[in-house]
Amino acid sequence: KETYRSMSPSQFFYEYKEIAGFSNPARSLYQTVRELVENALDATDVYGIKPDISIVIERIPGTNQYRITVEDNGIGINPDYVPNAFGQVLFSSKYKLRQSRGRFGLGVKMAVLYGQITTGKPVEVYTSPIGSKRVYYFKIKIDIEKNKPIILEKASWSKRGNWHGTRVTVTIVGDWSRARSRVHEYIRRTAIVAPYARITMIDPDGNIVYYPRIVDKVPRGPREVKPHPHGVDIELLKQLIKSSKARTLKEFLIEAFQSVGRKTAENFLKEAQLDPNIDPHTLTDEQLEYLARKLREYKRFRAPSADALSPLGPEIIEAGLKSILKPEFVVAVTRKPKAYEGHPFIVEVGIAYGGEIPALDEPLLLRYANKIPLLYDEKSDVAWKVVNPQNFDWKQYLVSFPAPIAVLTHICSTKVPYKGIGKESVADVPEIEHELRMALREAARKLRAYLLEKKREEEAKRR
Amino acid sequence: KETYRSMSPSQFFYEYKEIAGFSNPARSLYQTVRELVENALDATDVYGIKPDISIVIERIPGTNQYRITVEDNGIGINPDYVPNAFGQVLFSSKYKLRQSRGRFGLGVKMAVLYGQITTGKPVEVYTSPIGSKRVYYFKIKIDIEKNKPIILEKASWSKRGNWHGTRVTVTIVGDWSRARSRVHEYIRRTAIVAPYARITMIDPDGNIVYYPRIVDKVPRGPREVKPHPHGVDIELLKQLIKSSKARTLKEFLIEAFQSVGRKTAENFLKEAQLDPNIDPHTLTDEQLEYLARKLREYKRFRAPSADALSPLGPEIIEAGLKSILKPEFVVAVTRKPKAYEGHPFIVEVGIAYGGEIPALDEPLLLRYANKIPLLYDEKSDVAWKVVNPQNFDWKQYLVSFPAPIAVLTHICSTKVPYKGIGKESVADVPEIEHELRMALREAARKLRAYLLEKKREEEAKRR
Numbered sequence: 036k037e038t039y040r041s042m043s044p045s046q047f048f049y050e051y052k053e054i055a056g057f058s059n060p061a062r063s064l065y066q067t068v069r070e071l072v073e074n075a076l077d078a079t080d081v082y083g084i085k086p087d088i089s090i091v092i093e094r095i096p097g098t099n100q101y102r103i104t105v106e107d108n109g110i111g112i113n114p115d116y117v118p119n120a121f122g123q124v125l126f127s128s129k130y131k132l133r134q135s136r137g138r139f140g141l142g143v144k145m146a147v148l149y150g151q152i153t154t155g156k157p158v159e160v161y162t163s164p165i166g167s168k169r170v171y172y173f174k175i176k177i178d179i180e181k182n183k184p185i186i187l188e189k190a191s192w193s194k195r196g197n198w199h200g201t202r203v204t205v206t207i208v209g210d211w212s213r214a215r216s217r218v219h220e221y222i223r224r225t226a227i228v229a230p231y232a233r234i235t236m237i238d239p240d241g242n243i244v245y246y247p248r249i250v251d252k253v254p255r256g257p258r259e260v261k262p263h264p265h266g267v268d269i270e271l272l273k274q275l276i277k278s279s280k281a282r283t284l285k286e287f288l289i290e291a292f293q294s295v296g297r298k299t300a301e302n303f304l305k306e307a308q309l310d311p312n313i314d315p316h317t318l319t320d321e322q323l324e325y326l327a328r329k330l331r332e333y334k335r336f337r338a339p340s341a342d343a344l345s346p347l348g349p350e351i352i353e354a355g356l357k358s359i360l361k362p363e364f365v366v367a368v369t370r371k372p373k374a375y376e377g378h379p380f381i382v383e384v385g386i387a388y389g390g391e392i393p394a395l396d397e398p399l400l401l402r403y404a405n406k407i408p409l410l411y412d413e414k415s416d417v418a419w420k421v422v423n424p425q426n427f428d429w430k431q432y433l434v435s436f437p438a439p440i441a442v443l444t445h446i447c448s449t450k451v452p453y454k455g456i457g458k459e460s461v462a463d464v465p466e467i468e469h470e471l472r473m474a475l476r477e478a479a480r481k482l483r484a485y486l487l488e489k490k491r492e493e494e495a496k497r498r
Numbered sequence: 499k500e501t502y503r504s505m506s507p508s509q510f511f512y513e514y515k516e517i518a519g520f521s522n523p524a525r526s527l528y529q530t531v532r533e534l535v536e537n538a539l540d541a542t543d544v545y546g547i548k549p550d551i552s553i554v555i556e557r558i559p560g561t562n563q564y565r566i567t568v569e570d571n572g573i574g575i576n577p578d579y580v581p582n583a584f585g586q587v588l589f590s591s592k593y594k595l596r597q598s599r600g601r602f603g604l605g606v607k608m609a610v611l612y613g614q615i616t617t618g619k620p621v622e623v624y625t626s627p628i629g630s631k632r633v634y635y636f637k638i639k640i641d642i643e644k645n646k647p648i649i650l651e652k653a654s655w656s657k658r659g660n661w662h663g664t665r666v667t668v669t670i671v672g673d674w675s676r677a678r679s680r681v682h683e684y685i686r687r688t689a690i691v692a693p694y695a696r697i698t699m700i701d702p703d704g705n706i707v708y709y710p711r712i713v714d715k716v717p718r719g720p721r722e723v724k725p726h727p728h729g730v731d732i733e734l735l736k737q738l739i740k741s742s743k744a745r746t747l748k749e750f751l752i753e754a755f756q757s758v759g760r761k762t763a764e765n766f767l768k769e770a771q772l773d774p775n776i777d778p779h780t781l782t783d784e785q786l787e788y789l790a791r792k793l794r795e796y797k798r799f800r801a802p803s804a805d806a807l808s809p810l811g812p813e814i815i816e817a818g819l820k821s822i823l824k825p826e827f828v829v830a831v832t833r834k835p836k837a838y839e840g841h842p843f844i845v846e847v848g849i850a851y852g853g854e855i856p857a858l859d860e861p862l863l864l865r866y867a868n869k870i871p872l873l874y875d876e877k878s879d880v881a882w883k884v885v886n887p888q889n890f891d892w893k894q895y896l897v898s899f900p901a902p903i904a905v906l907t908h909i910c911s912t913k914v915p916y917k918g919i920g921k922e923s924v925a926d927v928p929e930i931e932h933e934l935r936m937a938l939r940e941a942a943r944k945l946r947a948y949l950l951e952k953k954r955e956e957e958a959k960r961r
């Protein structure tokens with residue numbers, strides 16, 4: 036007499052949309068802007084395109100409905116994939132080992148879904164891939180039960196000129212008065228670490244915010260890499276073997292993984308006491324468990340490649356901190372690439388001190404992950420755990436609170452260990468926590484040198 | 499040249515298992531015990547059965563693998579549904595408006611998946627539904643690509659005696675030395691609010707922990723209810739209309755919703771200027787948006803029914819606090835049912851003071867949601883936000899820190915607003931935050947009365 040049923044992924048994320056950040060109209064307005072802007076930046080700077088992003092948020096008079104449009108000059112979307120990209124939950128071009136803001140295949144669909152259930156209105160998409168001669172238009176809703184797109188309208192026409200990119204419009208119930216400051220902060224913090232982007236926003240109050248491009252060069256984009264043997268489990272091995280044409284275990288290891296050349300494969304197989312010539316497709320579950328365990332434990336694989344990453348770099352961090360905070364001193368540190376569970380990551384920390392920064396009871400913390408500004412859940416983030424004066428001995432660096440100090444942290448990885456699918460805070464994975472602490476100490480040492488020097492100069496003046 | 503793909507729900511939760519609490523071997527061992535115990539309790543006390551739960555965790559010698567077995571005397575599982583219950587992600591008997599610990603259709607599948615990918619071993623299930631004459635046995639793995647169960651073995655035999663219930667065994671890589679204290683704390687805190695349950699645990703160190711049944715009566719179980727009109731959106735309306743045989747809008751409102759009788763339906767339709775006789779199956783999206791908005795705004799629906807809830811009650815909370823903390827004073831408050839977005843909820847708060855409680859810098863907070871103990875992410879939980887001395891004026895109640903004080907909070911609802919699918923902290927929904935604060939003040943006032951009285955007695959003694 037118990038009734039059992041299943042849910043499609045779209046039904047699941049509809050039921051529990053608050054877990055993706057769509058908890059109330061104000062927060063949903065914020066999250067919608069985020070999801071569209073993060074997709075726009077992923078379609079540009081990842082490919083070396085200097086982003087031109089425009090964001091328009093208009094209130095529909097007499098209602099609490101908002102039309103949000105984000106347009107970019109990115110790579111566009113092949114029209115064959117547009118319906119699923121906007122109408123199928125868990126559909127993505129970012130399910131791969133390459134740093135990007137998006138990763139879940141969920142973001143824009145949540146915005147489409149929230150619009151659909153609060154206003155009944157579909158998403159409208161214009162897109163033209165680079166090199167395409169046409170512009171494509173779609174009006175899409177989601178069949179929430181089946182997790183399939185419903186194409187209400189589609190059209191295309193030949194393109195005049197060279198425009199390429201994508202323009203997305205969703206209409207949702209929102210609350211601008213409550214969301215305003217966070218949305219503005221999010222866009223500003225996005226612009227700070229993307230000085231190579233031109234960003235324009237028009238908000239429901241009619242205000243225009245303009246962040247001009249101040250750097251003419253996009254940093255080198257990340258490149259997709261193969262998995263690293265330290266990240267395996269039995270399932271990943273099965274997936275890799277299934278799609279591999281290799282006839283021997285040795286060939287398979289060399290072809291499927293990064294950091295495994297012929298010599299390394301031979302040494303590993305010798306040490307693990309495995310036959311190099313066995314056909315990987317014939318391995319039993321027991322042998323796979325053994326192989327996975329040995330791969331994870333082997334110490335002599337080359338570290339995971341940082342080719343898949345695209346850090347900000349000290350120049351961008353220092354320039355960004357200078358422009359928003361107008362400090363008297365700024366320093367930034369970019370650590371060498373490290374890895375956790377086979378995923379490469381780079382930690383970067385910037386410190387800004389004095390100048391126009393007011394004296395605060397705790398450091399002003401500006402968190403970033405894969406270039407995304409994180410504005411919520413600060414106290415449960417690993418960056419706060421490291422920077423917190425209860426855990427970091429700031430006095431040793433001549434900083435005692437209240438003090439005029441801000442810290443910027445950036446974690447980039449092929450897999451940022453977010454605590455939730457709303458991408459608001461990062462879990463305290465030990466390797467990452469350690470790197471943050473090392474980076475913070477490095478930057479704090481330079482701050483201390485500056486403060487010592489400043490003290491000396493002031494004492495010299497006094498005499 | 500961009501490649502797009504979709505993921506099944508099992509692939510998605512495999513890729514991002516840390517978001518469900520399966521982030522490392524220690525945490526995964528904790529989460530596995532949780533998921534199995536919460537299923538066992540949901541199969542018993544929800545149905546008025548006095549729970550007998552046994553938990554065995556054994557380490558497989560020479561490995562870091564742990565075999566975890568949880569057995570209960572619950573309602574069992576119909577064998578037709580066992581494969582999907584254990585082998586299909588997003589499959590559940592708890593997708594309904596009735597308070598239960600489970601709700602996502604994910605928990606046991608995550609444990610099965612984690613075992614499968616770390617040890618290669620399947621889950622083993624014995625079950626016998628109440629009234630069934632047979633015991634059923636299954637050995638199951640998950641086809642992660644297709645999100646379907648793989649039945650490796652199945653058997654059944656006729657039952658001797660009256661046993662009913664379920665026994666689940668998973669084998670995972672774990673880390674008992676790191677997980678030990680949390681697992682013990684979780685079981686202890688579970689037993690504290692379930693004095694009607696007999697719980698036995700044998701751990702890998704060979705220790706036996708036994709919580710006897712000290713209350714002979716199970717609290718009244720929750721009952722499934724229909725949705726409340728304040729919880730609607732366009733999608734919910736569409737789902738309800740689709741499965742409704744009602745021929746008029748008025749009939750539909752009465753039949754589909756709780757709290758809507760004939761008179762209420764007539765008044766609502768009059769006020770919303772809608773035709774009571776229109777066939778709901780013919781409503782356009784625009785009309786549905788209007789209807790949803792009007793239903794949410796209408797002020798005169800009866801409040802959501804608390805039949806769907808099963809609070810702990812002050813006796814259980816006080817007894818539980820007395821037994822673990824041995825305080826000199828204890829008080830508990832159970833608030834009246836309230837609602838947020840159509841979901842009924844009840845907030846309960848208990849305070850324990852003095853006695854064997856040590857003086858602490860901040861209140862010891864014991865959080866519960868739908869009778870589940872929450873042990874992680876305290877600082878991002880709404881309960882901490884309310885109880886935090888920075889937000890609550892404890893001095894007004896004659897408590898100044900350090901002080902020997904513990905606070906138990908319990909939120910029960912047809913939809914607890916968890917912040918993540920790992921069920922570790924609750925979001926600060928305004929209605930719930932408000933009720934927590936009211937309950938805390940109510941309990942703190944009784945504490946203050948006790949402290950005043952105690953002060954008077956001490957001063958009387960001194961003279």
Ligand SMILES: Nc1ncnc2c1ncn2[C@@H]1O[C@H](COP(=O)(O)OP(=O)(O)OP(=O)(O)O)[C@@H](O)[C@H]1O
Nearest residue numbers: 074078120127128129137138139140141142143201
């Ligand atoms: N502005 C855009 N330009 C190009 N492609 C886009 C754009 N917006 C969305 N897409 C495509 O649609 C896909 C789905 O987007 P969606 O936001 O749902 O998921 P995601 O970005 O891959 O992951 P996440 O859920 O983390 O945001 C993307 O992977 C991308 O291929």
Ligand SMILES: Nc1ncnc2c1ncn2[C@@H]1O[C@H](COP(=O)(O)OP(=O)(O)OP(=O)(O)O)[C@@H](O)[C@H]1O
Nearest residue numbers: 537541583590591592600601602603604605606664
């Ligand atoms: N010990 C048990 N006794 C009876 N039924 C069970 C038991 N364990 C699991 N089930 C059934 O299997 C289903 C799936 O369990 P699962 O833990 O995956 O999801 P859930 O409990 O519904 O939700 P959650 O993901 O929040 O735990 C349950 O809904 C229940 O019907």
Ligand SMILES: [Mg+2]
Nearest residue numbers: 074137142143
């Ligand atoms: Mg996205």
Ligand SMILES: [Mg+2]
Nearest residue numbers: 537600605606
């Ligand atoms: Mg469960």
